[in-house]
Amino acid sequence: MVKVTFMGAGSTVFAKNVLGDCLVSPDLKGIEIALYDIDQERLADSLLMLKAINRKYRSKATIKTYLGVRNRKKALAGADFVVNAIQVGGYEPCTVTDFEIPKKYGLRQTIADTLGIGGIFRALRTIPVVLDFLKDMEEVCPNALFINYSNPMAMITGAIQKASPIKTLGLCHSVQHCAERLMHNVGLGAEYDEKVQWNIAGINHQAWLLSISKDGVDLYPRIKQLAKEQGLTEGDKVRMKMMQTFGYYITESSEHASEYLPYFIKSTHPELIEEYGIPLDEYPRRCIEQINDWKKRRDELTTQNKLEHTRSGEYASYIIEAMLNNKPYKLGGNVLNKGYITNLPKAACVEVPCLIDATGVQPLFVGDLPEQLAALNRTNINPQILTMEAALTQKKELVYQAALLDPHTSAELSIDQIISLCDDLFEAHKDWLPEYK
Numbered sequence: 001m002v003k004v005t006f007m008g009a010g011s012t013v014f015a016k017n018v019l020g021d022c023l024v025s026p027d028l029k030g031i032e033i034a035l036y037d038i039d040q041e042r043l044a045d046s047l048l049m050l051k052a053i054n055r056k057y058r059s060k061a062t063i064k065t066y067l068g069v070r071n072r073k074k075a076l077a078g079a080d081f082v083v084n085a086i087q088v089g090g091y092e093p094c095t096v097t098d099f100e101i102p103k104k105y106g107l108r109q110t111i112a113d114t115l116g117i118g119g120i121f122r123a124l125r126t127i128p129v130v131l132d133f134l135k136d137m138e139e140v141c142p143n144a145l146f147i148n149y150s151n152p153m154a155m156i157t158g159a160i161q162k163a164s165p166i167k168t169l170g171l172c173h174s175v176q177h178c179a180e181r182l183m184h185n186v187g188l189g190a191e192y193d194e195k196v197q198w199n200i201a202g203i204n205h206q207a208w209l210l211s212i213s214k215d216g217v218d219l220y221p222r223i224k225q226l227a228k229e230q231g232l233t234e235g236d237k238v239r240m241k242m243m244q245t246f247g248y249y250i251t252e253s254s255e256h257a258s259e260y261l262p263y264f265i266k267s268t269h270p271e272l273i274e275e276y277g278i279p280l281d282e283y284p285r286r287c288i289e290q291i292n293d294w295k296k297r298r299d300e301l302t303t304q305n306k307l308e309h310t311r312s313g314e315y316a317s318y319i320i321e322a323m324l325n326n327k328p329y330k331l332g333g334n335v336l337n338k339g340y341i342t343n344l345p346k347a348a349c350v351e352v353p354c355l356i357d358a359t360g361v362q363p364l365f366v367g368d369l370p371e372q373l374a375a376l377n378r379t380n381i382n383p384q385i386l387t388m389e390a391a392l393t394q395k396k397e398l399v400y401q402a403a404l405l406d407p408h409t410s411a412e413l414s415i416d417q418i419i420s421l422c423d424d425l426f427e428a429h430k431d432w433l434p435e436y437k
Contacts, residue, residue: 001062002031002324005079005141007133008086008150009035009065010042012049012294012301018083018149019050020309021317023059027325028317030060036075040067045302052307076133077140081320084133085149088125089432091287097428098122099284105421106267107412110255111283113151114205115380117409120387120402121425123155125432127391130156134164145323145360147171147316148334152384153204157334158349159388169361170334171315174251175200175351179212182249183219185233185240186226199353201341201366204334205252206260206380207351208373237276238264246372251351255282260380262411319356326358333361341366343374347388348381379407396426396436 004022009015015035022028033050037043043065054061066075076082088094098118099109112118130150137144146168148157157170179198183189191214198212212219224243227233232240238254242261250257258264258278265280266272273280301307311317315331322329333354337344340352340363353364369377383402390398403409403418413421426436 002028002081002320003034003079004031004320005034005036005075005082005144007036007075007082007084009046010037010039011085011087012042012046013297014085014149015046016049016053016301016309017312017314018085018316020053021311021314022320023050023053023061024057024309024311025317025321027321027327028059031062033061033063034075034079035063035065036067036072037065038068043067045298048302049307052302052304053309056306056308072133073136073140076136076144079137079141079144081147081316082133082137082141082144083147083149083316084130086126086129087150088122088129089429091284091291094122094125094429094432095284095287097425099281101424101428102421104424105413105417107409107421108265108267108280109283109408110259110265110279110281112259113283114154114252114256115152115260115383115408116406117403117421117425119152119155120383120399120406121429123152123159123387124391124399125429126150126152126156127159127388128434130160131163134160134166134168137166138164142166145169145319147319153334154349154351154380155384155387155391157204158336158347158384159391161336161349162388163392167360168335169319169354170204170349170351172204172332172334172351173313174205174253175207175332176313176315178207178209178249178251181236182209182212182223182243185236186223186230188219188223188226200251200332201352202251202350202369202373203344203348203377203380203384204351205256206377207251207332208369209249209251210369232276235277238278241276246376247370248373255279259408261376262407265408265412267412322356323358323360328355328357330355333363335361335363338363340364341369341374343368343371344377345381345385347385348377349384349388379405390436394434394436396422399426399436 148170202208337348337350355362383406386402
């Protein structure tokens with residue numbers, strides 16, 4: 001019997017997507033599911049929800065819950081696949097802190113979960129916890145595949161691949177929707193179907209649509225001409241501007257992309273915020289909306305005897321099928337750069353095409369990115385590498401240096417301001433961090 005352990009199973013809606021996909025898969029009948037969380041109420045909600053799907057589709061799955069650190073090894077014991085979706089510190093207090101303290105320095109953010117000062121401290125909180133998971137896995141399920149969904153994707157996945165022998169793959173939602181979104185932006189959405197072929201590589205949240213074609217015809221010239229005629233697409237102006245300027249479309253949304261670059265969120269040019277439609281403080285708003293939405297959805301998901309589920313676009317269930325049944329499956333995954341992208345650093349965590357089959361995860365060779373794209377990636381990779389090293393060594397100077405090299409932070413604040421900001425965040429997050437020296 002195949003065992004899937006879900007870390008952070010109190011994320012009930014996301015657990016429905018990933019584990020619900022497993023329960024409706026004909027290839028995964030009778031699997032064992034272990035739900036782990038530190039929140040008893042949310043864990044119970046997820047159990048009720050998954051049992052209802054299990055009944056509806058007669059999946060014959062065994063589903064058990066494991067609460068708290070004392071039960072973590074039991075949850076992991078014998079697992080074949082471990083899915084990670086934790087958020088250390090949650091919306092309150094940690095996400096609020098990541099936004100409000102930088103704001104006192106005049107540093108504004110949109111999402112703050114991948115890069116920037118918020119992303120750096122989110123990584124510092126999360127990496128030690130995930131490393132504890134992997135230490136347990138080395139003892140009780142050393143051959144399992146660890147599938148990481150938690151952000152900041154590149155920093156967490158890169159750090160744990162450096163530090164642990166456990167097989168790991170980082171997954172994000174942005175790759176599979178990128179080409180379709182671009183075609184929609186320029187009015188070609190109706191033409192997007194399975195015949196559209198694309199290739200994407202780079203780093204998480206800043207990977208590049210390197211090619212897009214249909215029936216052997218390169219679509220980029222037509223797309224760029226339509227984009228030029230129509231102007232910047234409402235709701236996606238940052239990405240469209242970057243494509244105009246650097247020649248290629250970025251995987252992640254404009255609200256994300258705006259804070260990985262020094263060009264758009266500038267206190268000296270506040271008009272840019274309106275011009276490009278940049279939603280400052282977007283992530284805290286989303287968190288509040290999700291909290292309120294959960295209050296409405298909870299009854300829907302936890303009180304039904306049988307619950308419908310339509311398979312989502314999440315990769316996890318397809319990975320499990322591919323490895324169990326040797327059904328080759330291709331996806332965009334996050335791995336340490338062992339020569340896959342030849343003009344990015346080896347210490348970087350890159351997002352590249354990966355082939356999954358019974359042999360495991362096989363990242364594919366990409367070669368050189370167009371130099372302007374590699375250059376932009378390197379501006380993000382520099383603080384990522386330093387943050388990974390900081391998390392693994394607890395050296396405070398590396399955190400300062402990561403923040404000083406962050407494109408958005410360094411474009412807004414002085415050296416002394418950035419160091420002071422880091423000190424304020426160390427103090428505010430001290431209950432969530434190991435001791436840094």
